[in-house]
Amino acid sequence: MPIKLGIIGYGGMARWHHKNAPRAGGVEVIAAYDIEPRMVKEAEENGLRGYHALDEFLADKEINTVLVATPNNVHKELAIAAMNAGKHVIAEKPVALSVAELDEMVAASEKNHVLFTVHHNRRWDKDYLTMRKALESGVLGKPYTIESRVHGCGGIVYGWRAHKEYGGGMLYDWGVHLLDQILYMMPCKVESVYARLFSIVNPEVDDYFKVLLNFEDGTIAQVEVGTLCLESLPRWFVCGDKGALHIDDFEAKSGSITCLNKLVTEVAPEVVDTPSGPTRVFAPPPEDAKSHLPLPEVEADWTEFYANVRDAIDGKAELIVKPGEVRYTMSVIEAAFKSHETNQAVKMSY
Ligand code: NAD
Numbered sequence: 617m618p619i620k621l622g623i624i625g626y627g628g629m630a631r632w633h634h635k636n637a638p639r640a641g642g643v644e645v646i647a648a649y650d651i652e653p654r655m656v657k658e659a660e661e662n663g664l665r666g667y668h669a670l671d672e673f674l675a676d677k678e679i680n681t682v683l684v685a686t687p688n689n690v691h692k693e694l695a696i697a698a699m700n701a702g703k704h705v706i707a708e709k710p711v712a713l714s715v716a717e718l719d720e721m722v723a724a725s726e727k728n729h730v731l732f733t734v735h736h737n738r739r740w741d742k743d744y745l746t747m748r749k750a751l752e753s754g755v756l757g758k759p760y761t762i763e764s765r766v767h768g769c770g771g772i773v774y775g776w777r778a779h780k781e782y783g784g785g786m787l788y789d790w791g792v793h794l795l796d797q798i799l800y801m802m803p804c805k806v807e808s809v810y811a812r813l814f815s816i817v818n819p820e821v822d823d824y825f826k827v828l829l830n831f832e833d834g835t836i837a838q839v840e841v842g843t844l845c846l847e848s849l850p851r852w853f854v855c856g857d858k859g860a861l862h863i864d865d866f867e868a869k870s871g872s873i874t875c876l877n878k879l880v881t882e883v884a885p886e887v888v889d890t891p892s893g894p895t896r897v898f899a900p901p902p903e904d905a906k907s908h909l910p911l912p913e914v915e916a917d918w919t920e921f922y923a924n925v926r927d928a929i930d931g932k933a934e935l936i937v938k939p940g941e942v943r944y945t946m947s948v949i950e951a952a953f954k955s956h957e958t959n960q961a962v963k964m965s966y
Contacts (some may be wrong), residue, residue, distance in 0.1 A: 688783030757858025785821030
């Protein structure tokens with residue numbers, strides 16, 4: 617059955633969906649509802665049936681799936697209204713502002729026997745898939761530290777994202793993507809979370825944060841987003857017991873892998889004079905102790921998200937972005953907010 621998509625909130629992201637969702641095949645965007653008349657007019661100009669009223673939009677029988685692309689604070693009520701009208705629902709990220717809100721949404725999907733998922737499109741990002749392929753190939757050995765970061769330098773967080781009441785701030789906005797990526801790939805659970813959030817130039821919301829995740833197997837992951845970082849560090853930095861990787865950019869155009877060929881156990885008897893000063897531990901190892909590899913090649917296509925939703929609705933595929941995984945990410949976000957408030961690591965409970 618083709619997806620006949622109606623979008624709630626015809627803003628920036630909705631237009632991205634309007635352009636990209638049909639590329640999956642079997643997905644047609646047919647209607648949009650927005651509280652702003654100007655946005656409804658633009659939806660109509662872009663070939664959609666425009667609606668100024670939610671009940672009229674939800675009464676449109678041709679729409680079988682609704683995508684909620686509004687500011688974050690109203691995802692819950694709009695998604696539940698759509699599911700109560702018998703529509704399958706895709707919510708934009710962050711799915712909601714708390715685990716409790718998400719639980720209400722999941723209950724509505726179960727009660728109405730409709731599919732419910734979240735647009736975690738960054739599971740298909742090229743940099744992420746490249747990092748995963750390298751990690752899963754074993755060339756890095758067992759990872760002990762994973763760093764994921766996004767550094768921007770504009771500083772100002774625009775529009776509703778700068779306001780707390782709309783669910784603004786970078787932990788909800790980008791943190792949810794970066795955390796979802798790491799939680800989705802790790803083979804074990806997070807044991808505890810420590811986070812610090814800052815409002816550098818945006819007084820109401822976090823515009824810089826650092827979250828540390830301690831995993832049950834001892835791996836530590838750091839997720840960092842800054843909007844006013846005038847110098848930037850790599851998008852990914854991963855160290856394992858057999859190798860290390862860095863990826864500089866979202867397209868994975870720049871980066872490399874260094875592998876350990878042999879562990880040099882013989883240490884010079886005396887302190888060595890090196891460019892980093894007198895040290896033995898950080899003296900450069902012999903050249904043959906390590907080798908360099910290029911980053912692996914991957915195919916990355918965001919439209920797989922829509923194709924999976926289409927097939928999952930038809931019962932032909934397992935849903936990739938599962939509500940339980942979304943709940944896990946939201947619970948880590950809640951722990952990060954709590955950790956910031958208390959300045960303590962927060963133990964996760966499952
Ligand atoms: P936006 O401000 O550009 O658009 C939001 C639209 O929603 C506006 O047209 C606004 O008029 C409308 N709106 C507000 N309240 C409404 C309501 N109660 N009912 C109907 N319409 C309403 O915002 P955006 O950047 O498009 O972000 C929208 C959502 O998409 C957010 O949840 C955001 O986090 C998410 N997003 C996701 C990605 C991604 O990569 N997955 C990227 C950007 C934004």
